[in-house]
Amino acid sequence: GQSLEQPSEVTAVEGAIVQINCTYQTSGFYGLSWYQQHDGGAPTFLSYNALDGLEETGRFSSFLSRSDSYGYLLLQELQMKDSASYFCAVRIYNQGGKLIFGQGTELSVKP
């Protein structure tokens, strides 16, 4: 089967840097995505790694290493508004593009 593992929660202070890891067990996928969900809101797309390496989008960066079955989301210069749940996701090759998500990491940013 396929599964993605994430820490359930992370706490950090404003201005700090935090890394949210995602390890996966899946036979083949198109790429690793990250989504953000605020309480009561819909998940929104943050970033996508099709290839190994680092992708940077403003304060957020995402990394993928297929050989290590591992990826992470890096959030810099944390702000209170970054408090949310963060999900990694993959789209499976041999299931027509089925998109599956990890269980999510709840990030709490403290002043």
Added chain:
Amino acid sequence: GAGVSQSPSNKVTEKGKDVELRCDPISGHTALYWYRQSLGQGLEFLIYFQGNSAPDKSGLPSDRFSAERTGGSVSTLTIQRTQQEDSAVYLCASSLTGTGGNTLTEAFFGQGTRLTVV
């Protein structure tokens, strides 16, 4: 429309009744997904459509759950004989395509339908 639209936004129903949840994807999006999210939990995959066909129905929890998509657009998720454990937020998402290794597969989510079975 501008985004993915789901209706109703909230639904309270009595145990044993049938409910129908609707999803209007972004125009032109061929891929459509249904997920279930319980309070504080992750996104549980239910079913995925590519056009009108469903390559993967493996996530439907029981035969009380069914979904269809017509005209490559609107989708309905039907839950028959609802049970209290069906209470959750049901999220729909769409993307331009379901396959391919690029950002065209970014999924856009609706605000969800909060289902409460009493």
